Amino acid sequence: MKRMLGILIVMAGFVFLLAACGEKTQEDVLADLEDTMNEMEGYKANAEMSMNTGQEDQKFAIDIWHKKDDLFRVALTNDMDEKGSQVILKNKDGVFVLTPALKKNFKFQSDWPENSSQPYLYQSLVNDIKKDKEAEFESTDTHYIFKTKTNYQSNNNLPYQEIHFDKKSLTPVEVKVLDKDKNALVVVKFSSFEKDASFKEDDFSMEKNMASNATEDEAVSGEVEDNALTVSLPTFMAGSELEQKKEIDLEDGQRAILTFSGDKNFTLVQEKRNVVPTMTSPQEVKGDIINLGHTVAGLSHNKLEWSYNGVDYILASDELTKEELIQVAQSVQGQEVK
Numbered sequence: 001m002k003r004m005l006g007i008l009i010v011m012a013g014f015v016f017l018l019a020a021c022g023e024k025t026q027e028d029v030l031a032d033l034e035d036t037m038n039e040m041e042g043y044k045a046n047a048e049m050s051m052n053t054g055q056e057d058q059k060f061a062i063d064i065w066h067k068k069d070d071l072f073r074v075a076l077t078n079d080m081d082e083k084g085s086q087v088i089l090k091n092k093d094g095v096f097v098l099t100p101a102l103k104k105n106f107k108f109q110s111d112w113p114e115n116s117s118q119p120y121l122y123q124s125l126v127n128d129i130k131k132d133k134e135a136e137f138e139s140t141d142t143h144y145i146f147k148t149k150t151n152y153q154s155n156n157n158l159p160y161q162e163i164h165f166d167k168k169s170l171t172p173v174e175v176k177v178l179d180k181d182k183n184a185l186v187v188v189k190f191s192s193f194e195k196d197a198s199f200k201e202d203d204f205s206m207e208k209n210m211a212s213n214a215t216e217d218e219a220v221s222g223e224v225e226d227n228a229l230t231v232s233l234p235t236f237m238a239g240s241e242l243e244q245k246k247e248i249d250l251e252d253g254q255r256a257i258l259t260f261s262g263d264k265n266f267t268l269v270q271e272k273r274n275v276v277p278t279m280t281s282p283q284e285v286k287g288d289i290i291n292l293g294h295t296v297a298g299l300s301h302n303k304l305e306w307s308y309n310g311v312d313y314i315l316a317s318d319e320l321t322k323e324e325l326i327q328v329a330q331s332v333q334g335q336e337v338k
Contacts, residue, residue: 026137033126036170042067044197047190051293058293071204091204100210107282117150119175119188154322229254229272236331239263266317
């Protein structure tokens with residue numbers, strides 16, 4: 001009996017010792033993440049984002065800059081897009097999406113990045129964890145793992161995410177964005193994360209980012225390849241069919257207007273210019289920034305606008321929902337219209 005009592009006392013002491021110096025709780029880790037976020041003057045990170053939300057798997061190289069308090073620069077490069085990277089930029093003048101090689105720039109009347117989950121921004125990940133009172137937590141030998149709800153206002157098909165932080169540095173390692181069946185449709189893998197990075201005064205200016213990302217030949221000549229417009233059908237048509245295709249020759253390019261009718265009527269415009277326009281004031285968009293999986297688009301209440309491989313697209317409908325607009329746009333990489 002005494003021996004059994006002694007064993008119990010030793011076990012109780014061992015349990016107490018584990019509790020005293022053991023793993024941090026979910027609340028402890030969240031507090032540490034918030035402290036890390038608030039103490040950083042800024043950061044630079046590199047990541048690869050894989051997306052399986054459209055017709056084909058897509059991969060982006062992402063270069064992320066943030067300077068306290070409200071300066072952001074996210075450069076996304078898709079290897080399949082021959083026209084180079086797009087830049088999401090937030091500075092004192094507003095929120096912009098830049099396509100430097102085509103000298104295109106859109107200004108968004110948006111509260112990005114706060115208005116939606118952003119799987120490659122440290123602040124967004126920490127805030128999503130903080131907001132979800134039902135977030136799940138796990139600690140491994142090397143990582144803290146949180147499973148939370150997401151906040152994609154224009155896409156209800158990605159309701160969950162799994163976030164892995166490095167235990168020592170408390171920086172993100174991997175983020176998986178999941179569909180309703182917990183399949184990972186978006187995966188962000190961080191290859192580097194530099195805390196308290198330094199920046200030059202004009203690193204977040206639109207002028208510098210438009211100039212530094214344009215190709216040398218285009219910057220000199222303003223010419224792009226004089227290729228004919230290849231008109232593509234979406235593979236997802238929301239129960240409709242192509243009713244009419246109208247092609248128009250422009251002074252410096254071509255335009256195609258595709259009209260779809262059926263369950264949901266919509267119009268898809270595709271346009272290719274043979275001359276890069278000179279720098280102009282940004283076109284203003286009232287709406288959200290959407291990553292389609294192959295490019296970044298601007299979403300207003302009934303219209304999506306984007307550029308890909310030198311072609312400009314506008315998808316408009318009073319009948320498609322936001323989710324359907326995105327699905328149709330994601331699928332416009334499909335078969336050529338004959």
